[in-house]
Amino acid sequence: MVVIRLARGGSKKRPFYNIVVANSRQRRDGRFIERVGFYNPVASGAAEKLRVEQDRVSYWIGVGAQLSPTVARLVGEAKAAAVAPAAAA
Template sequence: MVVIRLSRGGAKQRPFYNIVVTDSRNRRDGAFIERLGFYNAVAHEGEEQVRIALDRVNYWIGVGAQPSPTVARLVKDFSKKATQPAA
């Protein structure tokens, strides 16, 4: 099964996650098919915390990829923020 999940990077105590499409049998930080964005869990003021290519996420979900619960939450929050008009 193809899944959309987080792949951990960064240093100790400074997690940084890539949002990737991968086969569910691969290791968490192993090989992946495509990188869809990132999530910086410890972003400071003024730093970008989440960036997601929503068109690619929708494509992969359309062809049967299953997002993890965390990725589904991040995509929902990011798409809500992306559709709001800029102030």
């Protein structure tokens, strides 16, 4: 089964997560098929906290990939953030 999940990176006490498409049998930080975004929970100032390539996520969901619960929440946040600036303009 193909899943879209977080792969941890960064140093100790400074997490950084890549949002990746991977085979569910692979290790959390192991081999992946495609990187579709990132999440930086400790971003501050002008640093970007979340980026998701919505078109690629939609493609993978269309071919049967499952979202992890955390990634589902992050994708929802990214959609809301993408719609909010467009509505304000």
